[in-house]
Amino acid sequence: MATVTTEPLEALEQSWYEPPGLISWFTTVDHKRIGMKYLVTALAFFVFGGIESLIMRAQLGGPELHLISPEAYNQLFSMHGVTMMFLFAMPVLSGFGNFFVPLMVGTRDMAFPRLNAFGYWVFLAAGIFLYSAFLIGRAPDAGWFAYTPLSDGKFSPGINIDFYALGLIFTAISSTGGAINFIVTILKMRAPGMSINRIPIFVWGELAMSLAIVFALPPLTVACTLLELQRRFGFHFFDSGKGGDPLLWQHLFWIFGHPEVYIIVLPALGVVSAIIPTFVRRRMVGYTWIVVAEMATALIGFGVWTHHMFVTGLPQVALSFVSLVSFMITIPSGVQIFAWVATLIAGRPVLRTPLLFVIGFILVFVLGGLSGVMFAAIPFDAQVHDSYFVVAHFHYVMVGAVIFPLFGALYYWLPKMTGKLMSERWGKASFWTIFVGFNLAFFPMHIAGILGQPRRTYTYQAGLGWTAPNLISTVGSFLLGAGILITFVNWVWSLRRGPEAPNDPWGGDTLEWATTSPPPEYNFAAVPTVRSLEPVWDQPELRDGAQPADQGGRALVGGHLTLSTSMLDGTPRAVIPMPHATAWPLVATAGLLFGFWGVVFGAWLLGGAGALLFAAGMIGWHWPKGETQEG
């Protein structure tokens, strides 16, 4: 039986010890280190995707340039889209989620630490897999949604699209595992007292995102599987000559694709709702409304998929229904915007860098939303369909709703993650450069689009009125890139020279501020009892270290232990022993990577070896080691 020592901290240090050094980064199951790996890796892919977009913008900087070949351009915009959606926007918020969800709900790890490690490795391996296609000059080249019949074996005979189909299946494994992990962590591991009306909004955002992943990703996985079966083994799902139908791909893709937008946006909206209260020193106006709006967004997202297909000739009745739903979805977004603005007005905003990014986000998001409402009107859609107007619209939504909150989050949370403060001066410089660069880059695209410039054009002729908007857009893109670079430099600088971050540099309200920066391996010296939606504001005892036992703190020593609490009201139900660091998830992932390479190259020996390695990894992973309850 576990003994309670007189030195609970020492006991915790022992049970949760993480060896220093490089190797432990390969075996760790600590959600904070995994979160950091997610964040850094996703940002690396962001840089790759950004470089791809800058090459495209350089190519489009003037009429009839030939910096790169048309084939290269096709690969660039396809890989840019795939990278930004699947290797950057989704995982980057899993990075913050991984680090902060367990902290915000007041527990010591994610529900399935090894699955968490596995999810990260699979994400990395899927990225390596997709980018290995570049190395052999065969990157996907049919756009990020790879419509059939263009993407089938007849019109795209190279292995480019095989990389696409398999790569997306690969990333889906990672996202699905991660999503289930978030759901269970949020439902079952919240600190005692954190009933569902005390869950921070950011955590709600991660929950909504995870639910959307669990339900919306499978259609994409199925679509990619069917496509790969057709391409590699001669099946006929999308082949109209043999009883298939290319439109099937579009349906499956957009059943996924629209919720995908919310998968990316929801946690980013959560970031906004986390940052605002801290900097206006006031609780969010309309907590319940925001939560309901977030969950509603996740739900309605499913009904909207066909609006991407207004011009494919669906029956008229179905079309007007979908148009209605597209309008409707602006209501939940509107609710959130009102709540943010109301909170900003009702409080006393302190304009630090994180809040600047949030305000920048609100402006951009409103603009993006406006052009979105314009789409929902069917006749307008038919006019600008597949023009640069579309490119402008979704970058306002995606870049606006991801980059701005993301950079706000970097400034807000990196001090907690690294223990170092960043420079405010350079932070503000970065914000203004990004804000100006962003609008210069993407606003002119609306104009080019209305003037008729189609998307995915490799180059264009002078005299169509497109030259000026394109030049401005290119200059803006590079400015945007420079603004992003400033923040990265600021980060690296802070690691070397930055002042030490105190526990709570901003005066935040949620539990991550109730522990040191960076937090210890076990997160909290005592698992806190929560009595408020803003525990760190309302429970002064949380501010200085461990919550005393007579105020509800549970030291929970004597092992690698976490609490399981009830789903609705957070009553402690059981103590769950957690597994320790292990390399097996990495081994299993390596097996998957070889397996996928085996399939893409038709190298069945390699594929078989990969399958065996995967099996070995799985067995090693589950082999009883006396750590968990069944030994």
Place this chain on the structure above:
Amino acid sequence: MTTTAHEMSTIPTVPTGAPGERLPIVASGPDSFGWWGMWGLIATEAMLFGSLLASYFYLRFRTGAGGWPPDGIHKPELVLPLVMSAILWSSSIPVHIADRAIRRGNQGLLRVGLLAGFLLGAIFLGMQLLVEYPKILTEFHPTTNAYGSLFFTITGFHGFHVVVGLLISLWTQMRARQGAFDEHRHVTVQNFAMYWHFVDVVWVLVLFTVYLSPHF
């Protein structure tokens, strides 16, 4: 005997650090994480099957105007698939009994139930691979047309789940032999049972879609 043992053995607990509080150090059902994780997996798997079956009907109603199955393929014969179905569904019974038995600490019934479930599942799979598929293949292939692709992809995807279920069953049986489970510790058994029932339930939909619906 087993029931009295159950009444006597108390659930092991540990102190949490709150004054006087002790909580169980073992958990199953909704108190465990694994149970929720399995529901998450089932939800996402259900969507996978849902997307596949929806694709089947989509293609049928988009392209099947000239009759379904197309290209003069016969409507599926039902006797063998119904026999197979009965075998597969009946496998859920011993698995359920095993799941219940270990909650009372009954090791013997646990092992027998798991083994019986495994054998029934294996028979189903064997019949599919050795009897049903060879018979179908004499008439059409996955590459004959979209109908053939759908037929083999959907049933094959389900068969793959049976294989995974059998592997998990083997693992669970091995752990049962090692004595890993008792009346308090049995999340693995519980999760395996949930997964297995899911695979059986999905077969209802697969059977309806692939075998029965062409008759309407």
